[in-house]
Amino acid sequence: MNKVQSDFLSLLENHRSIRHFLDKKIPDFDIRRIITAAQSVSTSSNGQAFSIINVTDQEMKKKLANYAGSQKQVEDCSNFLVFCADLFRLEQISQRLNVEMKKVLDSTEMFLIATIDATLVAQNTVVAAESLGYGIVYTGGIRNNPEKVSELLNLPYRTFPVFGICIGYPDPNRIPEKKPRLPLGAVFYQNEYPNFDEVYPYINKYDETMKEYYRNRSESKREDTWSKTITDKRKIPRRMNMKSFLEEQGYPLK
Amino acid sequence: MNKVQSDFLSLLENHRSIRHFLDKKIPDFDIRRIITAAQSVSTSSNGQAFSIINVTDQEMKKKLANYAGSQKQVEDCSNFLVFCADLFRLEQISQRLNVEMKKVLDSTEMFLIATIDATLVAQNTVVAAESLGYGIVYTGGIRNNPEKVSELLNLPYRTFPVFGICIGYPDPNRIPEKKPRLPLGAVFYQNEYPNFDEVYPYINKYDETMKEYYRNRSESKREDTWSKTITDKRKIPRRMNMKSFLEEQGYPLK
Known part of the structure; x- marks a missing residue:
């Protein structure tokens, strides 16, 4: 392995979520x-069924921080990028070409394709940003209030906000420890489950x-196993309006 | 921008889907x-709601190539990695801890979380693989026959195959041209849609x-615009059984 290759893997391995940014x-x-x-990323059939809203307006970031559940980093970051699944573009194009697409656009499969496309380009965005020394944190919290987020960003029918990413200059004094991940044996299986x-x-x-x-970590210390932490977190039903929101927004998951 | 940074961005920008591999x-x-x-990637609440099946068995790869719609690269690649959304692990842990989770696990929100987690780790896998000089292509085609794929891989309830990735040594004589992407103005918007x-x-x-x-490309030349190509591709309803498959597999999207 040469130096450049080892630098690449180190970049990926050293990822941590940055929630404290410099005012810059x-x-x-x-x-x-x-x-x-990031756009060079793979996309199903070259469909590019995503849009990215680059929120830099301070008042808007403040509102989004609030919608996401008082997540101050959304307000403090330099750019808040909202990654949207986007079938609106395809629908517009199909109407211009007089091609009937309703059944396709209503399908669970196209919902999957658009969600995956948005997520792929987001992760490439993260790698690109981190390679330039910027810090990021994903913000699924915008799905706490997806209607308000969509209204604020003027998202049309057949688009929805999958998640946001805060990006900015990391505060060097508030960089968290790297969080360990599950051992390979718990997530990586040979030929079958x-x-x-x-x-x-594992x-x-x-x-x-x-x-x-x-x-031992420097902030939010506690005494818990992962099993306990993740079940405590997940056991509370959250965002149970997601299905009806998606339907309203043009994703009836048929 | 220093040399390492520029190498990183070039790696991302030079991505192309590799469908012809050396027999190695x-x-x-x-x-x-x-x-x-790849595992260091962000994951919702450190939940890591994914599994990766590393298929190296030649007979299995042959079957998967067939299920994906005669995609020979699935058979020819070195490893076929199947990325699964996985809420089974969480369900098993919750049962061990006697925590009731059915309502949560049935939700559209948890389906989204698991699908996104699987997709994020997949894209980091791609970047890591490409940085070592390997070639990859995403294979959404396994969703043509999701039941057969799930049966072959012994996937339990509350898991489903999101897509596969072929990985191997690229055949240097069959590397395709880089495919242009939509101009920024068509996918990247300022503060609102x-x-x-x-x-x-654009x-x-x-x-x-x-x-x-x-x-002008070297293979599969044709005369078409992107609008025509993508609407021609998408107008045919495909994988319309996805919803019922997901329900069977423990994702009722409630």
């Missing part, structure tokens, strides 16, 4: 360079790893 | 290094760019 704006030139590089009895030992091991991590 | 296996050490690096009249000129421009590209 990223040059527009860099943002455009990041998005341009194993019996779960073979997986449990989860038990991770529970211990995360207990140590939560105990 | 990637060392297992490299595959594990790629997945380990614009009126579509402002977007059309689509018209891209139609011309793609016409040139289709006309």
Whole structure:
């Protein structure tokens, strides 16, 4: 492995979510360079069924921070990028060409395609941004109030906000420790999905790893395993209006 | 911008889908290094709601190539990685801890979280693989026969195959031209979604760019704009059983 290759893998491995930013704006030139590089990502049938809203307006960021559940980093970051699944563009084009598409656009499959396209370009955006030294954090919280977010951003029918990404200059004094991930044996399987009895030992091991991590990290210390943390987090039904929101927004998941 | 940064952006910008591979296996050490690096990707609440099935068995790859619609690259690649949305792991853990989760696991929101988690780790896998010089192509085609794929891979309830990725040594004589993407003005918007009249000129421009590209590329030449190509491709309803498949597989999208 040469130096450049090892630098690439280190960049990926050193990812951490940055929630504390310096009060400094990223040059527009860099943002455009990041998005341009990200756009080369794979996309189903070259459909590019996504849109990115680059929110720099301070009042709008403040509102979005609030909609996302008082997430101050949305207000403090330089750019808040909202990644949208977008079948509106395809619908507009099909109408111009007089092609009937309703059944297709209403389908669960096209919902999947647009969601995946938006997510792929988002992750390439993250890698591009981090390679230039910027910090990011994904913000799924905008799905707490998807109607308000869509209204604020003027999102048309057949688009919806999948998530946002805060991007900015990381505050060097508030860079968190790297969070350990599940051992390979708990997520990476050979030729078929194993019996779960073979997986449990890896989860038990991770529970211990995360207990140590939560105990020793510099902020929000606590005493918990991963199993306990993730079930505590997930057991509360959240965003149960997602289905009706999607239907309203042109994704009836048929 | 320093050399390493410019190398990173070039790597992303030079992505192309590789469908012709040398008959050569990637060392297992490299595959594990790629997945380990990819795992550092962001994941909703550190939930890691994905699994990756590393298919190396030649008979299985042959079947999967067939299920995906005679996509020979699935058979010819070194490793076929199937990225699955996985809420089964969370369900197993919650049962062990005696936590009731059915309502949550049935929700459209959790379906979104698992699909996004699987897609994020997939794109980081792609970047890691390409940085080591391997070639990849996404294979959404496995959603042509999701039941057969799930049965072959022994996927449990609450998991489903989102897509596969072929990975291998690119055949240096069959590397395709880089495919142009939509101009920034057609996908990247400032503070709000614009009126579509402002977007059309960029689509018209891209139609011309793609016409040139289709006309001049080394394989599968043709005379078409992008608008025509994508509407022709999309107008045929496909995978209309996705909703019922997902429901069967533990994703009722409630």
